[in-house]
Amino acid sequence: MRAATKRAATFRAMSMLGAIGALMLLPASGARAQVYHGNDTGGIISWSCENEAWAPQIAATACAQWNKYSRITSVHREYGDFIAYRCLWSPKVDRFAAPMVPTRAACAPAYAPRRW
Numbered sequence: 001m002r003a004a005t006k007r008a009a010t011f012r013a014m015s016m017l018g019a020i021g022a023l024m025l026l027p028a029s030g031a032r033a034q035v036y037h038g039n040d041t042g043g044i045i046s047w048s049c050e051n052e053a054w055a056p057q058i059a060a061t062a063c064a065q066w067n068k069y070s071r072i073t074s075v076h077r078e079y080g081d082f083i084a085y086r087c088l089w090s091p092k093v094d095r096f097a098a099p100m101v102p103t104r105a106a107c108a109p110a111y112a113p114r115r116w
Contacts, residue, residue, distance in 0.1 A: 012019035063087035
């Protein structure tokens with residue numbers, strides 16, 4: 001009975017080491033693509049329904065690197081298009097020249113049942 005438990009423990013340890021080795025082969029940043037591109041004046045976020053829901057937070061995080069405020073200026077709701085944002089020194093600057101565009105807070109369900 002002892003030999004069987006030793007083999008089981010050895011098998012578990014070897015499989016755990018194999019899993020750790022396989023994870024080390026994966027690149028650290030390859031699993032996640034960058035969602036936005038920008039600098040201290042603004043940038044773009046690739047459009048998807050999920051990205052649109054997170055766009056205010058993504059833009060705010062990007063602009064906060066330069067101690068600025070973000071403002072979403074355009075949303076093109078089509079795959080391959082972008083959500084544009086600007087980084088401003090004050091949230092009150094350019095209120096009427098570049099108004100804030102509202103974004104959706106959640107995605108529509110993939111399947112919406114018909115109502116008869």
